[in-house]
Amino acid sequence: xxxxxxxxxxxxxxxxxxxxxxxxxxxxxxxxxxxxxxxxxxxxxxxxxxxxxxxxxxxxxxxxxxxxxxxxxxxxxxxxxxxxxxxxxxxxxxxxxxxxxxxxxxxxxxxxxxxxxxxxxxxxxxxxxxxxxxxxxxxxxxxxxxxxxxxxxxxxxxxxxxxxxxxxxxxxxxxxxxxxxxxxxxxx
Amino acid sequence: xxxxxxxxxxxxxxxxxxxxxxxxxxxxxxxxxxxxxxxxxxxxxxxxxxxxxxxxxxxxxxxxxxxxxxxxxxxxxxxxxxxxxxxxxxxxxxxxxxxxxxxxxxxxxxxxxxxxxxxxxxxxxxxxxxxxxxxxxxxxxxxxxxxxxxxxxxxxxxxxxxxxxxxxxxxxxxxxxxxxxxxxxxxx
Numbered sequence: 242x243x244x245x246x247x248x249x250x251x252x253x254x255x256x257x258x259x260x261x262x263x264x265x266x267x268x269x270x271x272x273x274x275x276x277x278x279x280x281x282x283x284x285x286x287x288x289x290x291x292x293x294x295x296x297x298x299x300x301x302x303x304x305x306x307x308x309x310x311x312x313x314x315x316x317x318x319x320x321x322x323x324x325x326x327x328x329x330x331x332x333x334x335x336x337x338x339x340x341x342x343x344x345x346x347x348x349x350x351x352x353x354x355x356x357x358x359x360x361x362x363x364x365x366x367x368x369x370x371x372x373x374x375x376x377x378x379x380x381x382x383x384x385x386x387x388x389x390x391x392x393x394x395x396x397x398x399x400x401x402x403x404x405x406x407x408x409x410x411x412x413x414x415x416x417x418x419x420x421x422x423x424x425x426x427x428x429x
Numbered sequence: 430x431x432x433x434x435x436x437x438x439x440x441x442x443x444x445x446x447x448x449x450x451x452x453x454x455x456x457x458x459x460x461x462x463x464x465x466x467x468x469x470x471x472x473x474x475x476x477x478x479x480x481x482x483x484x485x486x487x488x489x490x491x492x493x494x495x496x497x498x499x500x501x502x503x504x505x506x507x508x509x510x511x512x513x514x515x516x517x518x519x520x521x522x523x524x525x526x527x528x529x530x531x532x533x534x535x536x537x538x539x540x541x542x543x544x545x546x547x548x549x550x551x552x553x554x555x556x557x558x559x560x561x562x563x564x565x566x567x568x569x570x571x572x573x574x575x576x577x578x579x580x581x582x583x584x585x586x587x588x589x590x591x592x593x594x595x596x597x598x599x600x601x602x603x604x605x606x607x608x609x610x611x612x613x614x615x616x617x
Contacts, residue, residue, distance in 0.1 A: 263535045265453035336538045345593035346534035347451045350524045360597040387614055394594070395610040398603065401593050402586030405533035409548040415586065422583040426575055427615050 248286040250276040255297045260337045264294060264348045264355075291352055294344070298358045301340045302365075310369040317377035321370065322424060325400065329416050335407045342401040367393040374428070383428045396423065436474040438464040443485045448525040452482060452536045452543075479540055482532070486546045489528045490553075498557040505565035509558065510612060513588065517604050523595045530589040555581040562616070571616045584611065 254276035258267035269290055273280045287293040309315075310324045332338070341359050349356040370393035377383030399419060407415035442464035446455035457478055461468045475481040497503075498512045520526070529547050537544040558581035565571030587607060595603035 261538070263451075263453065265451065266535070266539075338534060341597075342590075342593055343534050345597050346526060346531050347454070349597045350449070351454075356597055356599070363594060363597060384614070388609070391606045391610055392614070394603070394606045395587060398590030398594050398607065399583060399587040400590065402530075402588065402590035405530055405589050406551060406582070406586050409529075409533050409537045409544055409551060411544070415582070418579045418582045419586065421576070422579055422615075426572070426580070427610075 247276075247278050247282060250278060251283060251286055252293065252296060252300060255293045256301055256340070259294060259297055259340055259343065260301075263343045263346075264290075291355060294348070294352075294355055295358055298340060298344065298355070298362060302362050305366070307366065307369055310373060313376065316382065317373040317380070318382050318424065318428065321373050321377075321428075322420070325420065325423075328400070332404070332407070335411045335413070338404040338408055339401060342404055345401065363397055367397050369393075370396055377428070387428070392427070395427075399423065435464075435466050435470060438466060439471060439474055440481065440484055440488060443481045444489055444528070447482060447485055447528050447531065448489075451531045451534075452478075479543060482536070482540075482543055483546055486528060486532065486543070486550060490550050493554070495554065495557050498561060501564065504570065505561040505568065506570050506612065506616065509561050509565075509616075510608070513608065513611075516588070520592070520595070523599045523601070526592040526596055527589060530592055533589065551585055555585050557581075558584055565616070575616070580615070583615075587611065 251272060254272045255267070258272055258275060261267075262271075267290075269283050270280050272290075272293070273283050283293075287296070306324070306327055309327070310320060312320060315323070328339075341362050344355055344359050349359055367390070371389040374383055374387065374389040374392050378385050378387070378389065399422075403415045403419040407413070439460060442460045443455070446460055446463060449455075450459075455478075457471050458468050460478075460481070461471050471481075475484070494512070494515055497515070498508060500508060503511070516527075529550050532543055532547050537547055555578070559577040562571055562575065562577040562580050566573050566575070566577065587610075591603045591607040595601070
């Protein structure tokens with residue numbers, strides 16, 4: 242039981258530091274220091290920082306509440322709006338960003354296992370959004386001329402860029418514009 | 430003259446490595462090795478890697494051909510399309526991305542001088558795009574209900590996210606979707 246808990250502490254610390262600093266600037270020692278465990282213990286639980294990052298991406302993805310996006314009892318435009326509001330409200334003081342976006346900028350050109358995880362995570366997310374767009378179109382609440390898969394893919398890009406701009410601006414403007422243009426122009 | 434040329438070589442090497450690896454993974458020694466100069470010479474020309482990065486962002490921005498975006502002799506939709514095609518065609522094999530985007534993910538939470546440069550670069554870019562959107566609206570080629578500043582800001586976000594997704598996918602799909610949704614749905 243003790244070993245399992247140490248692994249969990251390292252994993253949680255990795256998730257936080259990959260969000261705060263990205264992959265390269267989060268050293269193994271930073272991760273074990275934050276977890277309050279000896280640096281040497283890291284390699285009892287993970288083969289490498291890359292191996293930890295694979296699990297951290299999975300853990301992070303599990304907290305994105307993708308299930309809410311698929312909840313057909315909520316009207317599709319409303320559940321898409323709530324979904325992005327949830328993602329926005331997770332970000333304190335316009336720092337950190339998305340782990341997928343951080344890794345997309347830093348890591349995917351240099352690690353094939355992490356590239357595949359990031360790609361897969363974004364595909365899954367876009368599929369959930371596309372289903373909501375298609376449902377909205379069938380109910381007449383989303384512009385019928387959009388290709389649902391393309392619109393969903395575009396929204397994931399726009400969201401990831403919005404996080405970058407919010408972090409550079411240190412203001413809510415990027416989010417306000419994301420919601421206004423997405424819901425009042427692109428989908429409407 | 431010799432000293433000026435060495436500074437230039439370090440700067441060009443910095444631009445390339447910040448694009449390929451981002452800020453944290455490009456060490457000063459990597460930069461001087463690529464430039465073919467001794468590591469010790471770096472500090473004769475730049476106070477720090479952060480100081481080099483400020484100049485590198487400026488240099489990179491100068492190569493984005495912002496002047497083309499303001500050329501009112503070309504119809505606004507056409508010059509926006511050419512502008513994004515130019516940015517796309519600069520990226521070999523879906524690697525590297527945008528220096529502003531890379532720094533937006535990695536650096537802006539940790540360096541106030543670089544955050545201000547990134548913010549300022551994006552603002553300038555969005556202003557050029559907004560002028561094109563407004564001209565297109567006045568000529569009836571861009572949807573009149575859009576707010577030009579908001580639409581331009583949104584396009585910069587969508588573009589930066591598109592680069593992240595193209596790097597993760599290692600395919601042209603992200604660009605194809607960017608062009609289709611931007612020009613056939615959002616602006617049309």
